[in-house]
Amino acid sequence: MAHEDCEVLYSQLAARGVTRRDFLRFCGSVAALLGLSETMVPRIAAAVESAALKPRVPALWINGGACTGCTESMAQLGSPDVATVVLDLLSVNYFETIMMAQGEDAEKAKADLAAAGGYVLVYEGTVMTGFDGNALRVAGKPQTEELPELCEKAAAILAVGSCAVDGGWVAARPNPAEGIGIQQFCEDHDIATPIINLPTCPVNPEWVVAMVVDVLFLGGLDEQGKVAQALVDKLDDFGRPKLIFGQTIHDNCPRRGHFENGEFVYEFGSEEEARGYCLYAVGCKGPQTFTNCPIVRWNEKATWCVEAGAPCIGCGNANPLSAGGNWVDVGAPFLNRLPDLPLSDTTTVQPAAAASVVGAVAAGALLVHGIGMKAAGRMDGGAPYEEIRESDRKKGGGR
């Protein structure tokens, strides 16, 4: 790329007080999230640089039955000065929560985008199908009336957050609001637009930025403006990027060493917690939750759940096409080792053997370890102890 072509981007970066070094570091972290080697960093940088010369890519952010938490989460990006430069390469002409326009003017912005097509559709929240779609009304009609066209004409759909992926907590039974994910909605309407699912509640903003780079600037879209096969190949059976959702939290947990040693927190705020012991006994869903939270972390990388002594509740568990796969039905009761087994819509029973409540003693470490390994689907018999790794133990609990 010619030097002068970079000038546009670098003047934008400079206006934010960002150096080229910051920018390349950012490209490096995107490469890591996308599973690309360091040799790809210059290509990412060049792709972003050349995108800065072109008109902004049209995008549409639609809030379904949402709490706005995923929008909020986007405001908590790491290295925000650089990341927002990338996000500014999008023109999000419709974004209810933060857009300047309102009412008909806002609706017109959406209609203009829909007419042109070829935009990236970001969907936040649950698709509300209850009461013939009247569980969510926008501009005087059910949102489900406008959704088929908006989805059909999109180049790609990013489902951000567990609600958008499979309905999230709104889909938890029994709920007359009848929430589903955007992928199920598209299936129901025979819409073939490719969908990238990014669960957790809310979505982790770092993943969204990485996917924007991948889809828009690294050849994720083919010449017809549709998602290329190369990108589809990077997704798992649930439409999630394999690199981000391929390992469990347990795999990468800094407290893992304590798990291996059988050192558990049995009561919140206890001496064991002060030592940063493993939260398995108080219900941590890390072993059966496939996200890279311990690595990417949250809030500009300042923190993550387990570091604050909180057991993972598995908010990243989402099953796009399965009713009842949502993280609440799968994970609750969150402080117990095992889920309640539903007998009917209103009656549940807790598997007795491994039940543990707050403040009570949990089942033996060997037993729980075995259950966790089973839940993660990695083995079918008992669980052999892994060797203690010094490197894990050193990290214990971030203290």
Place this chain on the structure above:
Amino acid sequence: MARVIMDPLTRIEGHLRVEVEVGADNTVSDAWVSGTLYRGMETVLKNRRPQDAFYVSQRICGVCPISHGHASTMSAENTYGLTIPNGARLVRNIIECAQYLHSHVLWFYTLGALDYVDPVKALSANIADTYDLAQAAGTTTADFGAVANRVSEFVNAGLANNRLSIFTNGWFGHPAYAANMPAELHLIAVAHYLEALHIQAEAAQVMGIMGGKFPHFMTSVNGGTTFVPTEEKLDDVLYRMTRVVDFVNNTMIPDTLAIAPFYLEAAGYGAGCKNYLSWGVFNSPSFALTDRYLPGGVIKNLDLAAGTGLAVEAPDPTKVKEYVERSWYDSQSGLNPADGETSADYVEYDVNGKYSWGKAVRYDDMPMEVGPLSRMLVGYLAPSELPEGVRSPKDLVDFALAELSKAAGAQIPLAALQSLLGRVAARNLEAAFVADLAIASVLELVGYVKDGDTKWFEPHDVADGKGVGLWEAPRGSVAHWMTVEGGKLASYQVVAPTTWDIAPRDKDGTPGPMEQALIGAPVMDAEKPMEIVRIARSFDP
């Protein structure tokens, strides 16, 4: 007569429709506010465990999950008769402080400001004059030249091909933007709009460090907190909190006082129902509602101009009732949430019939405004004892009125609080209150940890019974009611802040607080009713 509909009302959390009738005298003669989303939280929680409600119920709101989470745990603790340890009280107060600062900064700059500040006007600012003006206004400076360039590049690149992103179809150049507000002040506000994005994130990091992550936090479980502070974490919290507090005191408050004089006409309308409710927030060691640092209280028919209705009653949750005559539910109307039901039943939208997913919640059968204005009024009229170094609501309100009077060259009375302008100003002044309290609370926690005898969690058993958690989110009063039977939730009812403010008409046809605030408001341009959206957004719905 003209019917004006704003749907969707943007720059709010959630989905809202505002419909008004504008009379021949260009004022609003009637108004209907409709919550257009039903998600069914209360049904989802039924038959689950009280410990799970904390995690799930906070997902009602991605902007104020902390307050919902706290209301939920307090509801369980109330049911069990449990008092949390002092360490947990401090940790929860600090997380809540951080959320208030986060939310108020976000509202003023990211959501509200565009109704008063025109980014296009900022482009004609003289850069040198902007520095002078910032200095004269006592607000912080930024690289104003770079900001102007950035805005100009953004606008030019976007105008060329209709790619103005979130500014597409904005009401640039609207006559309701104060004509005499200098371009330089618009530029200062735009620069601080950009800076505010960093500050809200800094506040969110405090919530993240002590809460696990934000939005949606993890640590304030029933019985206390899972977060055990270390010296390192406390250092981190104090450092970040100090940066946020500096911004509130040295940027947000001066900006408010600099912009307000150009919008004094907004002190003349938008008051609404003039009944104010606060459950109280930020627990003192006694945990009593009226001892909270922003105390609980109810004020009825307040008329500050006439000096009537000044009495503050202690709040009583048994006086809450929810009516559904005009809402899309077929459950019994007029129930107290402790015995409440949620049975959704959509029928066609009809302002003369049923028109909202929101229930008409009432206190003593009266609509109640909730939010920063209510809390500051209760704190002004019935102050509680405050930690050292925390300016009281009265100190802050009196200070602001004096400053504004100086700028306006005329005495601005306390009664100006009961208006659109007053509602906006009260939020920012509350941010200054919380800023003081945040620092005082972190220092108190540091002392608590240094003393060594710490306790963060009270072990307990789940017990059957009924309870309620009464608390305040940044946008207003929040309460979670639960009934526990056999260790499971037999009933879970939430009255969220916005339920109060956007309440539709009740059984008697009395409009809700936002509806009343809209009625009587002037409308300069019925096509682009700036006054309407300002009033609706001033509630931070």
